[in-house]
Amino acid sequence: xxxxxxxxxxxxxxxxxxxxxxxxxxxxxxxxxxxxxxxxxxxxxxxxxxxxxxxxxxxxxxxxxxxxxxxxxxxxxxxxxxxxxxxxxxxxxxxxxxxxxxxxxxxxxxxxxxxxxxxxxxxxxxxxxxxxxxxxxxxxxxxxxxxxxxxxxxxxxxxxxxxxxxxxxxxxxxxxxxxxxxxxxxxxxxxxxxxxxxxxxxxxxxxxxxxxxxxxxxxxxxxxxxxxxxxxxxxxxxxxxxxxxxxxxxxxxxxxxxxxxxxxxxxxxxxxxxxxxxxxxxxxxxxxxxxxxxxxxxxxx
Amino acid sequence: xxxxxxxxxxxxxxxxxxxxxxxxxxxxxxxxxxxxxxxxxxxxxxxxxxxxxxxxxxxxxxxxxxxxxxxxxxxxxxxxxxxxxxxxxxxxxxxxxxxxxxxxxxxxxxxxxxxxxxxxxxxxxxxxxxxxxxxxxxxxxxxxxxxxxxxxxxxxxxxxxxxxxxxxxxxxxxxxxxxxxxxxxxxxxxxxxxxxxxxxxxxxxxxxxxxxxxxxxxxxxxxxxxxxxxxxxxxxxxxxxxxxxxxxxxxxxxxxxxxxxxxxxxxxxxxxxxxxxxxxxxxxxxxxxxxxxxxxxxxxx
Amino acid sequence: xxxxxxxxxxxxxxxxxxxxxxxxxxxxxxxxxxxxxxxxxxxxxxxxxxxxxxxxxxxxxxxxxxxxxxxxxxxxxxxxxxxxxxxxxxxxxxxxxxxxxxxxxxxxxxxxxxxxxxxxxxxxxxxxxxxxxxxxxxxxxxxxxxxxxxxxxxxxxxxxxxxxxxxxxxxxxxxxxxxxxxxxxxxxxxxxxxxxxxxxxxxxxxxxxxxxxxxxxxxxxxxxxxxxxxxxxxxxxxxxxxxxxxxxxxxxxxxxxxxxxxxxxxxxxxxxxxxxxxxxxxxxxxxxxxxxxxxxxxxxx
Numbered sequence: 032x033x034x035x036x037x038x039x040x041x042x043x044x045x046x047x048x049x050x051x052x053x054x055x056x057x058x059x060x061x062x063x064x065x066x067x068x069x070x071x072x073x074x075x076x077x078x079x080x081x082x083x084x085x086x087x088x089x090x091x092x093x094x095x096x097x098x099x100x101x102x103x104x105x106x107x108x109x110x111x112x113x114x115x116x117x118x119x120x121x122x123x124x125x126x127x128x129x130x131x132x133x134x135x136x137x138x139x140x141x142x143x144x145x146x147x148x149x150x151x152x153x154x155x156x157x158x159x160x161x162x163x164x165x166x167x168x169x170x171x172x173x174x175x176x177x178x179x180x181x182x183x184x185x186x187x188x189x190x191x192x193x194x195x196x197x198x199x200x201x202x203x204x205x206x207x208x209x210x211x212x213x214x215x216x217x218x219x220x221x222x223x224x225x226x227x228x229x230x231x232x233x234x235x236x237x238x239x240x241x242x243x244x245x246x247x248x249x250x251x252x253x254x255x256x257x258x259x260x261x262x263x264x265x266x267x268x269x270x271x272x273x274x275x276x277x278x279x280x281x282x283x284x285x286x287x288x289x290x291x292x293x294x295x296x297x298x299x300x301x302x303x304x305x306x307x308x309x310x311x312x313x314x315x316x317x318x319x320x321x322x323x324x325x326x327x328x329x330x331x332x
Numbered sequence: 333x334x335x336x337x338x339x340x341x342x343x344x345x346x347x348x349x350x351x352x353x354x355x356x357x358x359x360x361x362x363x364x365x366x367x368x369x370x371x372x373x374x375x376x377x378x379x380x381x382x383x384x385x386x387x388x389x390x391x392x393x394x395x396x397x398x399x400x401x402x403x404x405x406x407x408x409x410x411x412x413x414x415x416x417x418x419x420x421x422x423x424x425x426x427x428x429x430x431x432x433x434x435x436x437x438x439x440x441x442x443x444x445x446x447x448x449x450x451x452x453x454x455x456x457x458x459x460x461x462x463x464x465x466x467x468x469x470x471x472x473x474x475x476x477x478x479x480x481x482x483x484x485x486x487x488x489x490x491x492x493x494x495x496x497x498x499x500x501x502x503x504x505x506x507x508x509x510x511x512x513x514x515x516x517x518x519x520x521x522x523x524x525x526x527x528x529x530x531x532x533x534x535x536x537x538x539x540x541x542x543x544x545x546x547x548x549x550x551x552x553x554x555x556x557x558x559x560x561x562x563x564x565x566x567x568x569x570x571x572x573x574x575x576x577x578x579x580x581x582x583x584x585x586x587x588x589x590x591x592x593x594x595x596x597x598x599x600x601x602x603x604x605x606x607x608x609x610x611x612x613x614x615x616x617x618x619x620x621x622x623x624x625x626x627x628x629x630x631x632x633x
Numbered sequence: 634x635x636x637x638x639x640x641x642x643x644x645x646x647x648x649x650x651x652x653x654x655x656x657x658x659x660x661x662x663x664x665x666x667x668x669x670x671x672x673x674x675x676x677x678x679x680x681x682x683x684x685x686x687x688x689x690x691x692x693x694x695x696x697x698x699x700x701x702x703x704x705x706x707x708x709x710x711x712x713x714x715x716x717x718x719x720x721x722x723x724x725x726x727x728x729x730x731x732x733x734x735x736x737x738x739x740x741x742x743x744x745x746x747x748x749x750x751x752x753x754x755x756x757x758x759x760x761x762x763x764x765x766x767x768x769x770x771x772x773x774x775x776x777x778x779x780x781x782x783x784x785x786x787x788x789x790x791x792x793x794x795x796x797x798x799x800x801x802x803x804x805x806x807x808x809x810x811x812x813x814x815x816x817x818x819x820x821x822x823x824x825x826x827x828x829x830x831x832x833x834x835x836x837x838x839x840x841x842x843x844x845x846x847x848x849x850x851x852x853x854x855x856x857x858x859x860x861x862x863x864x865x866x867x868x869x870x871x872x873x874x875x876x877x878x879x880x881x882x883x884x885x886x887x888x889x890x891x892x893x894x895x896x897x898x899x900x901x902x903x904x905x906x907x908x909x910x911x912x913x914x915x916x917x918x919x920x921x922x923x924x925x926x927x928x929x930x931x932x933x934x
Contacts, residue, residue, distance in 0.1 A: 066676070066678070066732075068675065068676030074367070074368055074369030076367070076399075084709060085715075086708060090706055090708070090728065094732065097704045098678075102398045104391055104395065104404075105406075105707075106387060106391070107385060107408065107409055107709065108709055108711035109385040110385045110387040110390070113386075113387065117592035120599075121591065121593065121610075125388060125613045125614070126391060128610065128613065129392055129395040129617060130395065290719070290723065291719035298722075309726045312727045312730065313730035313731070316731060374670065375668070375700075376668070377668070379692070403699045407692070408710055409710065410710035411686045411688040414686050414687075414688065418893035418894065421900075422894065426689060426911060426915070429911065429912075429918075430693055430696040
């Protein structure tokens with residue numbers, strides 16, 4: 032029996048749920064690494080309803096489903112724009128009668144939960160606007176578990192801590208693991224007040240973080256957030272991770288990034304032992320295999 | 333041996349052909365309902381050539397093909413716009429050498445028949461402009477068979493009877509089953525003269541239809557059909573199906589709609605026992621399974 | 634063990650490599666013709682990264698992969714436009730961790746080789762701008778081998794010999810087979826100087842070519858190449874292949890075209906015994922089956 036039907040928000044999961052999913056991901060890791068195919072979801076169909084495009088997330092869900100032996104149906108972008116003419120509820124009601132599980136990405140916060148209310152089959156939230164993106168958080172946690180540690184991890188969040196959906200979800204989940212959080216950001220991109228209150232966090236300079244922490248979690252600083260381009264350049268530049276900045280890094284520091292990156296991490300860093308952001312993207316496959324097999328299991332019972 | 337190679341128009345089918353396909357759909361219904369996968373089309377490939385997008389039709393064809401064990405290749409919308417540079421005949425000649433069956437949707441009436449003339453493999457018409465959409469008609473008939481009755485059914489067609497391709501095809505097929513047809517529409521959206529002459533039909537008010545018929549077939553009234561928006565609103569509003577309108581409905585009345593709906597049927601009606609339009613969309617899966625297995629069978633002989 | 638990991642340019646292949654691939658294509662031909670499915674790439678996933686759309690090439694790669702038992706993941710056009718925000722290197726690094734082989738089409742010359750440098754898995758070039766399109770060249774050679782002959786073939790290249798990427802690659806490969814090449818083109822669309830120097834070629838009129846050669850390779854003359862539309866019409870018209878032009882053709886002349894055609898070959902020619910351009914497009918399937926099975930083999934070792 033499965034622990035849950037839908038995966039809408041990381042907040043819906045207990046620490047036990049998360050631990051369970053991460054150890055399930057462990058069991059799928061060799062399949063994803065050796066690029067083999069199982070038959071456990073043979074005959075099952077996943078529908079990707081991406082109202083907003085996302086290469087990495089969609090392709091890793093599609094890879095995960097196929098490695099489990101299942102089929103995938105994608106809504107095309109042209110179809111997505113047409114579907115907007117009808118209510119999301121109607122679309123979900125119909126598609127949920129065709130397939131076994133739906134992965135949805137939508138520009139509106141709350142869209143995934145609304146979809147779940149209208150669906151016969153499990154809904155997995157692959158990002159709903161400013162809302163949640165729980166499978167990203169789970170793969171972030173899995174990366175920490177595999178490449179560093181989760182319990183009591185010292186992690187610095189770098190860049191845009193104000194608007195980054197990824198950061199907000201991760202911070203909440205890290206609380207479950209008694210992580211120590213370091214905040215590295217300009218004043219204008221500070222973590223929202225309500226999160227700051229919940230969190231065991233300390234604000235530091237990037238240099239101090241690098242010599243102290245187990246993990247750097249770097250995010251993109253978006254130009255649109257700054258009224259003045261000069262101001263943007265000054266800020267963005269001061270958080271760029273370079274080889275020289277890493278000279279004082281802890282031996283086993285890992286550098287994470289949800290990707291895509293622009294220039295927050297210099298290309299020269301890619302070949303350092305610290306760089307694990309591409310591996311992090313890869314971990315999306317075993318984590319999504321765990322999630323898909325879990326929610327579809329629910330349906331069967 | 334199969335009864336036909338292509339499925340272009342409902343007019344190409346005899347009553348025996350239709351009955352045969354509907355009973356074949358019956359045999360696939362448990363597979364579609366239990367969302368299982370057969371192997372009878374294993375190794376076969378369906379190409380979806382949708383020159384106009386259509387979520388419901390394409391996704392239910394894709395679902396049907398996969399539940400039969402086959403593979404699906406979709407032309408992307410960007411490819412479709414490029415393909416327009418070459419003749420449809422050339423596109424079909426090439427694609428028919430790759431795959432086992434082609435489903436085509438095109439904006440031009442006659443495109444599907446023209447495709448069939450240039451194809452080595454079966455062509456299924458998924459809508460050609462103002463022309464035909466035979467698989468929609470078959471799933472409409474199947475819905476009547478499963479949820480009400482086909483022979484001598486009393487059915488009211490509601491809304492736009494002038495421009496609706498779906499209504500025109502359905503009316504012709506219903507004649508084979510000695511249906512009694514009630515027409516509920518504004519003067520300006522009346523069934524075309526040539527169909528009226530063929531049909532055993534009677535014009536009634538919506539209230540009278542509801543207390544009399546076995547099935548309501550509701551269609552969308554499109555704003556573009558009215559020069560004056562005020563006129564549109566008046567007309568559209570007077571054909572909206574609401575709970576209060578349904579108070580005098582026959583016990584076993586079913587309400588059908590080809591979807592997408594806008595506001596022809598109030599959301600409050602969705603939970604009534606009469607509402608079967610989402611189930612109707614689902615019936616597209618077993619019906620299209622029947623059609624696909626039938627035409628591909630032909631190819632083998 | 635495979636002979637190569639990536640397929641970027643026809644120039645990277647020796648004559649032995651090409652012969653080996655063409656005979657491998659022979660072994661897959663019955664599968665492609667009878668539209669059957671093997672299991673030799675079961676569990677393997679191909680990612681189509683088409684930054685520029687291409688129906689024929691993409692669909693025949695997808696068909697080839699499925700006939701070998703593998704799965705296919707397509708990047709959508711909307712995703713492609715978004716991906717442009719990150720470097721191609723990053724996209725390839727991530728996707729190569731998901732899948733087993735990547736087919737790439739890109740508008741920039743050199744993109745495929747650059748992708749190969751950043752990929753864990755084999756990269757197949759499906760066209761990089763003005764650069765290479767090696768799988769097209771291989772299917773052209775395969776068509777000659779099957780429908781005419783390769784060694785010492787007399788072949789006329791007709792139309793735009795200056796800008797056609799397809800022609801340039803083919804000419805180089807034909808040199809390996811001691812082909813005799815006839816050039817049929819207006820002065821303004823002559824083969825580039827550097828190719829002319831390498832090649833055993835002779836310039837002739839279309840009428841003389843037809844009575845002399847084993848194969849005509851016709852290409853499209855693009856209107857955009859001419860400043861004056863009148864000039865274009867005059868030129869284009871004088872190279873159109875018609876039935877009357879073919880009256881003096883050698884008994885076993887074959888007419889090839891990479892497609893899509895506009896009006897370089899009159900439709901009346903399609904039914905002549907000389908016309909094999911649709912069969913040529915079909916040969917893309919066994920040739921791409923050979924390539925896919927070859928490069929993925931490499932990965933396994």
